Amino acid sequence: MMAIRSDAARSRERILTAAREQDSSTLRLNDLARETGLGVGTVYRHFPTVHALVEALAYDTLIRMRDLSREAAAEPDAEVALASFLRSALDLQLADGGLQAVLLSPDDETDDVRETKREIFATFTAVLERARSDGAVRADLTVEQLEHLICGIEHAVRLGSPADSEPFLQIMLAGIRP
Amino acid sequence: MMAIRSDAARSRERILTAAREQDSSTLRLNDLARETGLGVGTVYRHFPTVHALVEALAYDTLIRMRDLSREAAAEPDAEVALASFLRSALDLQLADGGLQAVLLSPDDETDDVRETKREIFATFTAVLERARSDGAVRADLTVEQLEHLICGIEHAVRLGSPADSEPFLQIMLAGIRP
DNA sequence: GCATTAAACGGATACTTCATCCGCTTTGTG
DNA sequence: CACAAAGCGGATGAAGTATCCGTTTAATGC
The missing domain is CATH 1.10.357.10 (Tetracycline Repressor, domain 2)
Structure with missing residues (x-):
């Protein structure tokens, strides 16, 4: 069985870190993708909804x-x-x-x-x-x-x-x- | 000087009437246009914002x-x-x-x-x-x-x-x- | 009535935002 | 090192938003 992949854990943390700098009521998943340098698909896989x-x-x-x-x-x-x-x-x-x-x-x-x-x-x-x-x-x-x-x-x-x-x-x- | 035009007054009332049937937090100006049969431009002229x-x-x-x-x-x-x-x-x-x-x-x-x-x-x-x-x-x-x-x-x-x-x-x- | 014109109308359209899909890449395992 | 399984990226289509401008209409003056 496969544990959580290191790249996935890193992406997740990057998203959470970027999100913490924002007001939770105005979070935009696409914006977080841009800010973290990750693809939108990656952000949406980790967090399907706001x-x-x-x-x-x-x-x-x-x-x-x-x-x-x-x-x-x-x-x-x-x-x-x-x-x-x-x-x-x-x-x-x-x-x-x-x-x-x-x-x-x-x-x-x-x-x-x-x-x-x-x-x-x-x-x-x-x-x-x-x-x-x-x-x-x-x-x-x-x-x-x-x-x-x-x-x-x-x-x-x-x-x-x-x-x-x-x-x-x-x-x-x-x-x-x- | 020109008073308020009758068609404008009618449009305004139609929009207000349709809007009253909705929840004020989810009002959509484009939807009101469709529901009232008016053009979106008409709705936006009467009410530029929600x-x-x-x-x-x-x-x-x-x-x-x-x-x-x-x-x-x-x-x-x-x-x-x-x-x-x-x-x-x-x-x-x-x-x-x-x-x-x-x-x-x-x-x-x-x-x-x-x-x-x-x-x-x-x-x-x-x-x-x-x-x-x-x-x-x-x-x-x-x-x-x-x-x-x-x-x-x-x-x-x-x-x-x-x-x-x-x-x-x-x-x-x-x-x-x- | 009819001409005139200011105001209102309509909706095509450009712009923004949202979320998915799928071919490509990376990671971990045997 | 090969080979799955999982993750990644971003093009793209769908949905929502708001403007612009050519056309129509209502009110006024004659």
């Missing part, structure tokens, strides 16, 4: 999110745990412009991404459940709603300055209490 | 927003006035998918739109000012921040169901209190 590339770019951030989720879940105080989880999620989504799309997409390109997302959502559910039974959040709030709210806050911060991040998060945290 | 068309489509909603703003500002209780203003803004933005872009755009196509937006923001500023001096909202919150938060909530609601609108608004209203 979303496949965005997902590959976001994978490191996703792993970081999983790790921070675990840490948040280990926090004894349920309300602190939830706040910590939400702050991490918001910070990472602001740092990685493609993460929101990856988190919300129902179709993951790779099993690694699917499994990592699964763990993050499971942890999130547990943290919210604990906060709920402590009476620290509104009883009717679901994980999906909170996820959407974080995406909304991300959007709001992007409309203004990154400095709005913390005040907006505080407003959300204050607002979700019973 | 944004020009979106703005024309949103104008009625914008007028409605201005009227509801005036009503909210007439409310004696400052906190109720602010809540009323924000609820109207959210509802209208959810009803008109192009309104957010029109409100946030710094470049308005027509003077009517510019003037209407100016009045809405002036009213909004006055309502927020009054709520602030009543101690009904956080002292450091600006009009821009609140505007962005409403856009964020709109985004969050669009990610889920319209039924999330009221709970999300409640969370925001609770969160912006001191």
Whole structure:
């Protein structure tokens, strides 16, 4: 059996490196081909769609999110745990412009991404459940709603300055209490 | 001097009518030409860009927003006035998918739109000012921040169901209190 | 009515962007 | 070193975008 070929690994890295210098919302596969000196065919074989590339770019951030989720879940105080989880999620989504799309997409390109997302959502559910039974959040709030709210806050911060991040998060945290 | 020609008025209405049947985020000027039976040149003369068309489509909603703003500002209780203003803004933005872009755009196509937006923001500023001096909202919150938060909530609601609108608004209203 | 002309109309067409296909090249293995 | 299997490249066709200009039409003045 044949391992991953060295030229393919090199091409892949060249594409990812070039893509990291761009805004994920305006990525153009043909442009990356020109910038890297690779053929368009090569770029499209590695990443058949822009979303496949965005997902590959976001994978490191996703792993970081999983790790921070675990840490948040280990926090004894349920309300602190939830706040910590939400702050991490918001910070990472602001740092990685493609993460929101990856988190919300129902179709993951790779099993690694699917499994990592699964763990993050499971942890999130547990943290919210604990906060709920402590009476620290509104009883009717679901994980999906909170996820959407974080995406909304991300959007709001992007409309203004990154400095709005913390005040907006505080407003959300204050607002979700019973 | 020549008034607006009747054929031009008819073409304009045909385009607007056809455009209203579509999602404002996926409007295609060439498609509208085909659907209306008009030439592409005609469509592009009336609306040189998609944004020009979106703005024309949103104008009625914008007028409605201005009227509801005036009503909210007439409310004696400052906190109720602010809540009323924000609820109207959210509802209208959810009803008109192009309104957010029109409100946030710094470049308005027509003077009517510019003037209407100016009045809405002036009213909004006055309502927020009054709520602030009543101690009904956080002292450091600006009009821009609140505007962005409403856009964020709109985004969050669009990610889920319209039924999330009221709970999300409640969370925001609770969160912006001191 | 009819002539005049400014304005509007239409759609061919040039330009840009997107994604595939397939002949050629490179890599790793026996 | 031969020979698959995998990867590479870029010409190319399909799709979308927007302009230009010759033709038509509506309003106005006589």
